[in-house]
Amino acid sequence: MQEDYRLIIDLVSVLTAAGIGGVLAALLRQPILLGYLLAGIIIGPFGLGLIKELVQVETLAQLGVAFLLFTLGVEFSFSELQKVKVISLGGGALQIILTILMTVLVSLTMGWVSSPTQGIFLGAILSLSSTAVVFKALMERNETATPHGQVMLGILIVQDLALGLMLAVLPALNKPLEEIGLSVGIALLQIGIFALGAILVGKWLIPPLLRLLARTESRELFLLGVVALCLGIAVLTGWMGLSIEMGAFVAGLTISEVEYADQTLAYVEPLRDLCAALFFAAIGMLIDPLFLWNHLELILGLVALVFVGKFLIITPLVALFRYPLKTSLIAGLGLAQIGEFSFVLASEGQQLGLVSQKVYSLILGTTAVTLLFTPFVLRLLPVIFVWAESLPWLKSWLDQGNVPLEIAEDIPSRDHVIVCGYGRVGRNIVRLLREYGYSVLVIDQSEQQIQKLREAKIPYIYGNAASLQVLEKAEISQAKGMAIVLPDPMSTRLCLKRSLELSPELDIVVRANQDKDIELLYQLGAKEVVQPEFEASLELCAHLFVGLGLPLLGIQEEIQKIRYSHYLTLRPELSAGQVSRELQKAAQELNSKWYPLPANSPLVGMTLQETDLRHLTGVSLMAIERSSGEKMDYPNSQTVINEGDNLLLVGEPDELAGFEDLAKGDVAIPTENACCLWLLVSKNSPVIGKTLAELDIPQRFGVLIQAIRREGKYIRFPEGSKDIQGGDHLLLCGNLYSLTQVSEWITSEDNSTTSTENTATIVS
Structure with missing residues (x-):
């Protein structure tokens, strides 16, 4: 068969297999990347042997890596890195260094490598995590804007930046020990010269070139120019002795801050995705399933070592930068894998003779397995934390990270509105409330947002809004209302539920991140749930209807009906099975x-x-x-x-x-005509220090004491031996006349408190 036809058939085989593998992975709700890897294993030389020209396919796959790094550079945003710059630059760099040092120590001790340089190379491979898998998992769960999402993405960005340096320094590791310092210095000098040239090109050449291409109004010419720019810089770095992957990444960086970055990304992404499928399928062709099976115990041991080792490095580092314990744990578990770009390092290292074929195969197998495990770990994290919080000793340990990190001076303690989350929506809410003279207190967990609050002199609490300790410090029981606009669904649900535990009557309005959360949030007790996309639709329609001459009052009534129906007329119709699955999840x-x-x-x-x-x-x-x-x-x-x-x-x-x-039926249920109220026991109340049995409220007044709320803790259906303390909130249930009598009696000798403190709030 002619060579050209052989290459075409190989390419068709690879892309077809990758497509089938990706579809199956998507149907099974697994990472598509896994489907590409398995497709490569099946059709590769260690599988069915359908691919004959492996070298040429690998060459095209290398082109795929170049486009992957190019688009990564275009997507790279210095403003995003600015949000978590401290943990990204400090924590990310420390994580890489500590991972390399630990790997050198362990690998030399265990005899896995024969020299420190090989240990450094192996550590560099293990230090990288998977941007593709982690980012996709965070996107699926709508957690990219959460504290743990921002931390993980910040560290991943630094790792991706470090990849270019690693690829540049890698050839120096193959030199004799006494020459390594000089080789590394030369490599760094080359990088410095190249970086200086890239800055000058990015400032003086790239913007006018892209403007010229854009003025042609030709999609083909724009794409051709961008591809030529990417590959031209990549070839230049290869000629300088650096890697073409680093050159492609720098080419993307030179475009990232130009006004045509989004347009460039939109044009290149389809080509990137096609080449990425080719790349991961080609990686799969290099994996020998028989080798994996014969060394299964060793590979599983290495996988466990990678997960445990990186978790033990990353978790304390994140905690060191004053992030809550739960955020640190999620980041540690989420980044405890080997990334897809480690394949690039491993391939380069094998060609330079830094690792043997056996070690190279072990690296490939271990990386593939960690990539497979990561999505499962991220999905199981909420369930794991729910289980951990059900155990008292673990719950108390986890709660240690939920104390407020900082509280502003002179925070309001009464008749204030609490805003949880100071993103774009939260800022607008705060601005409007302050313009109308309302007292506001903001709770946020982002250092960047807290700094904005400090500068604006807005009262704040720096901490997790879903934490009982933080909510207590916010004096939630004395607040007038609350708006929850947190970036992720899980924190929103927990914040809502725990807020109502501390103040069951509080008027809480919640932003739903997704339409499937609307009913759940109402069920958890929200007074109002707002879904931004649906609200935008309503406002746009209202404007159009007014322009069409419809009466404004009728429009407002119809829109209010849609809101009262929880946007049911706008939400996509779901089958009973789909609703049930979402609820179960x-x-x-x-x-x-x-x-x-x-x-x-x-x-x-x-x-x-x-x-x-x-x-x-x-x-x-x-x-x-x-x-x-x-x-x-x-x-x-x-x-x-x-x-x-x-x-x-x-x-x-x-x-x-x-x-x-x-x-x-172990405790009494209020009668049909009964109502309930929360009553605050002031410090001068005559009931302080007495037990419930001594007070005998049920017999004297016919009122049931259903709960005591004390310092944020609930005592459900308290026994008669429980005493009353100042500051307790008592949940009393009975008829209105009896409740009034009890309220007057408990507060009868309290002359020092304000009328607000003496008010009993009826809840049903």
């Missing part, structure tokens, strides 16, 4: 439990409004499965609880235990 990320209702439970026959479960126990009822098999997701307040129901509950362990007591 969301519930897994919180502390949830299916609870079969006991026979003869006093809850049977009551509506959810009558049971008032959230105020009495703190749990949220997310779904009901009837004995007939009927499933009700997100039941409303008029839903009746039937005998034999199976209830999906979300709540903390003590809340779930409180619900169980209520469901079994």
